[in-house]
Amino acid sequence: MLTYPNIDPVAFSIGPLSVHWYGLTYLVGFVLFVVLGRLRLRHPPYAQLVQQGQWQVRDVEDLLFIGVLCIIIGGRLGYVLFYKPGYYLAHPLEIPLINKGGMAFHGALLGSIVAMVWFALTRRRPFWQVADFVAPCVPLGFAAGRIGNFINGELWGRLASPDLPWGMVFPHSGSMQPRHPSQLYQFLLEGVLLFVILWLFARREHAQGRVAALFLMGYGSLRFVAEFFREPDAFLGLLPLGMSMGQWLCVPMIAAGAGVWIWAGRRAQAH
Template sequence: MLIHPQIDPVALQIGPVAIHWYGLTYLAAFALFMFLGKLRLRHAPFSTIEGPGAWSFRDVEDILFLGVMGVVLGGRIGYCLFYKPAYYLSHPLEVFAVWQGGMSFHGGMLGVIVAMVWYALSRKKPFWQVADFVAPCVPTGLAAGRVGNFINGELWGRLCDPDLPWGMVFRGAGDLPRHPSQVYQFLLEGILLFVLLWWYAGKAPKQGRVAAAFLFGYGVMRFIAEFFREPDAFLGLLSLGMSMGQWLCVPMIVGGALLWWWMGTRTTAKVT
């Protein structure tokens, strides 16, 4: 049995300005996106497109900017709507109190989709081409976020067998060992999903299938991880003994599988 190291969430204090580890993990996520985006430009079809539709590093920078907006706005709005709709309906001004915490990945994903639609329309690029470009660059950012969760000692796991070698006691969660679910999510949604998606994207599958693989893969990885993660105290387990996170993953899994199949039936015109 291990004890959570109780790391100070503030990485650096300069007078009244506090730099938090969680903020640094966000910066790491954005830096990883820039790095991977540059490598992604070498993959087909992005390396072969010429003319007005050609891809460049400027596209990576612009997509990142819009994606950050989508993550922050979508993540916050999604949390308010998915997890505490009645509370925020009664306290609408607290929707803007982001310093109190409360972000939803699924809401952030919807925000990123809106950002990608905007980008595709404004740059006259096929939406599914944009989505395929972005998808493999996302999991490492998710992994960075889970590192932040672990440092903060939040979003801990469910109770585990005391004999589990990596069972961990988290402050605020009692004296019994729990699954370090942040680590599980780091490995599943972050590292494993990245490796699989990057490998698949390098094979230049039909347009839209990389994005579909991300939806399906993340949905499956998160669904599995939720079995070890403590559900939100104010929600608990819902119908069929599933958490809110698992229920939100169901449409991702089904939608990703159907999208992957549908994209395989389409004939994509060659872009030059």
């Protein structure tokens, strides 16, 4: 059994300004998106599109900028609507206060879709071409974010067997019993493993839309599994069928990915 190392959430301070580790993990995620996006432009089919002048290196930074804006808005609204609608209906002035309550991934996903739709429309490019480009570039950002959760000692896992070698005591959980370090599970599953799967899959050309579809199915499935080890939100607990809110939100995500996968294959055959 291990004890959470109780890491100071503040990485360093410059005068009155405190820079938090969690903020730095977001910065790492943004940098990784740009680096991976530029690498994507060197491989088919985007290398050919660059040669034809349809894609440019600056498109990666533009996608990041609009993406960050929409993800923050979507992530916050997702938390408000999916997790605490009653509370925020009674306290609407607290909705913009991201430091109180945080954000939700599934809301951020919807925000990212809005960003990609906007980019596709303004640049006159097929939406699924944009979505396929973005999909492999984001999982390592998720991985960085989960490390941030671990450093903050938040989003800990469910109670684990005392015999689990990596079971960890999180003092802020209100219990001195060992728990699963679910943040690290999610780091490995939704971050590293999903990145490897998508990156290798995307190195070959596929029917347009299938890389994005694999992202939806892959993230949804891996998050669904990870949720079995993550402590449900105290104010929600487990929902019908013993599933967490995160798992219920993953179900339509997996279904949508399967639908896009089938549609993309049929569309490619028709052409």
